[in-house]
Amino acid sequence: MAEQVFIGVDVSCALKKRIPIVFAVKRKGRLVPLPARHLPMKAPYGHGNRYVIEHQRNLDYAKAVRDYVLEVCDHFGVQPTCIGVDSPLRPRAEALDYRIAERALNQAGISCYKTPSATEFEAIKAKARQHLATGGELQRMPHAMQLWMLAGIEIAREMATIAPVREVFPQANIRLLIPNAPHKSGKGVPLLQLQALAKQTGWPLTQEEWKALKQISAGGTHDQVDAYSAAWVASLADTDIDIFGDIRQQDAIWVPCRRIIEL
Numbered sequence: 001m002a003e004q005v006f007i008g009v010d011v012s013c014a015l016k017k018r019i020p021i022v023f024a025v026k027r028k029g030r031l032v033p034l035p036a037r038h039l040p041m042k043a044p045y046g047h048g049n050r051y052v053i054e055h056q057r058n059l060d061y062a063k064a065v066r067d068y069v070l071e072v073c074d075h076f077g078v079q080p081t082c083i084g085v086d087s088p089l090r091p092r093a094e095a096l097d098y099r100i101a102e103r104a105l106n107q108a109g110i111s112c113y114k115t116p117s118a119t120e121f122e123a124i125k126a127k128a129r130q131h132l133a134t135g136g137e138l139q140r141m142p143h144a145m146q147l148w149m150l151a152g153i154e155i156a157r158e159m160a161t162i163a164p165v166r167e168v169f170p171q172a173n174i175r176l177l178i179p180n181a182p183h184k185s186g187k188g189v190p191l192l193q194l195q196a197l198a199k200q201t202g203w204p205l206t207q208e209e210w211k212a213l214k215q216i217s218a219g220g221t222h223d224q225v226d227a228y229s230a231a232w233v234a235s236l237a238d239t240d241i242d243i244f245g246d247i248r249q250q251d252a253i254w255v256p257c258r259r260i261i262e263l
Contacts, residue, residue: 003025007159008234018218041068050141062154082165084230105169168253168254170225194228
């Protein structure tokens with residue numbers, strides 16, 4: 001029987017940036033990421049904000065991500081068991097002014113970007129097209145911090161054809177582990193976050209394992225830590241999970257249960 005693998009996807013659509021995806025297995029009570037970065041198969045590049053407003057581009061990108069995940073799993077001989085995706089899985093319900101999960105995050109003091117409804121996404125795409133058509137700079141695309149969700153939603157749909165998917169939010173994980181954590185963009189902060197994660201997952205422990213961080217996925221250190229954090233949530237049993245939102249209404253973000261956190 002193939003070894004189970006838990007996958008974390010740190011959704012990105014940035015141009016010329018490979019999407020960070022971590023593949024982790026449970027070995028002797030530890031969650032160990034596989035060295036996927038330098039395999040012959042490569043994580044696909046993002047297509048950038050110019051094209052993330054085009055539905056077919058997102059479909060093609062999502063299918064490329066799916067193909068990559070399956071190729072890596074085949075290479076290592078592992079079976080996808082659960083996938084944590086750092087993105088909304090679908091647009092906000094039209095009847096809501098705010099997602100149930102995101103309202104719960106805000107009430108817990110964890111900030112996040114508001115997920116648009118399907119109708120709002122169409123208006124955002126129209127605004128972006130108008131911006132480009134009138135000579136607007138790509139760096140000043142309106143709603144840039146929501147446009148990436150269009151790619152994320154399609155990636156989540158494709159991942160769901162491989163294994164069960166959980167919507168995750170690495171920042172919420174870190175807030176559980178380090179309540180007053182500085183922003184991940186700060187110098188040395190991603191390694192501080194990984195140190196906190198290691199207390200829960202058992203990886204990395206040795207100096208060699210710390211060096212191996214560079215090999216676990218595409219992206220910079222903060223991308224790799226976020227993707228590993230997503231894989232951690234994917235690896236947890238249902239009894240070790242808390243929910244922001246409502247699973248029954250398909251509006252939920254999965255986080256580790258406070259009970260299992262070892263501070």
